[in-house]
Amino acid sequence: MANILITGTTRGIGLGLVRTFLDQGLTVYAATRSEAHADALVALGATHGDRLRPVFGDLDDEQAPQRLLAALGDEALDYALFNAGIYGPSHQDPAQIDTRATGALFTTNAITPLRLAQHLAPRVVDGGVLGFTSSQMGSLALNRAAEMPLYGASKAALNSLLRSWAERSAPLRHSILALHPGWVQTDMGGGQAPLTVEDSTQGLARVIQAHRGHALCAFLDYQGETLPW
Ligand SMILES: NC(=O)c1ccc[n+]([C@@H]2O[C@H](COP(=O)([O-])OP(=O)(O)OC[C@H]3O[C@@H](n4cnc5c(N)ncnc54)[C@H](OP(=O)(O)O)[C@@H]3O)[C@@H](O)[C@H]2O)c1
DSSP states (O other): OOEEEEOOOSSSSHHHHHHHHHHHEEEEEESSSSSGGOOOHHHHHHHHHHEEEEEETTTTTTTTHHHHHHHHTOEEEEEEEEEOOOOOOOOOOOTTOOHHHHHHHIIIIIIIHHHHHHHHGEEEEEEEEEEEEEGGGGGGTTTTTTSHHHHHHHHHHHHHHHHHHHTOOOOOSEEEEEEEOEEEEEETOTTTSOOOOOHHHHHHHHHHHHHTTTTOOOEEETTOOOOOO
């Protein structure tokens, strides 16, 4: 049976993805910030046994790639999904943001996913899939981030780094997917969001698995629709 590494799995979309892939029989490496906030994740271990393999630690740490590689041991990955993200300051105003908050936002949302992916890609099987939870807010063409410009800019930076990496890596051995999960009922998405975590994660799981064996770079939503960069 296949396996997947998922980041940002204490809650929200990441926790939902862990549940979805465990229910489908995959082994899941769940990269999680801290055991102290991981009750819901740890509870999944009770029903899915050793197919759930938590790896604890802040993903922005410089040692995070080595920690994940050590957890994999000799295993190759079929899929990796870099999902962890933050919203940034609630004011979303470039005039107010300080250097520390700027660094945290762009590091977590854009740099860390690429750092981890570049270290882990050699361990992903040929034809495997590397997915990144982006957002339609990162689309320059759609221009939908007026109310959340800092967050949107961090996802645009993620998309830009993905496209540059894909270009440098041609011909691709894997699919590299920027994925918009929809507007989802999570701590980040809020209670008025139209989509449940389950609807989003089941769609994302279908999209990721449908790209097994296709070596391409694309920006897709949770229903598989192409989004403009
Ligand atoms: N919800 C939406 O409508 C929506 C729409 C478009 C895109 N997205 C994207 O989807 C992804 C998941 O969003 P969500 O709504 O599920 O958010 P969420 O409920 O706020 O959960 C975010 C997750 O990321 C983890 N995380 C953040 N920084 C981390 C770090 N440095 N190290 C380890 N874990 C870290 C959090 O861990 P802790 O619990 O330890 O903080 C948490 O598990 C994000 O990339 C987000 O930008 C969401």
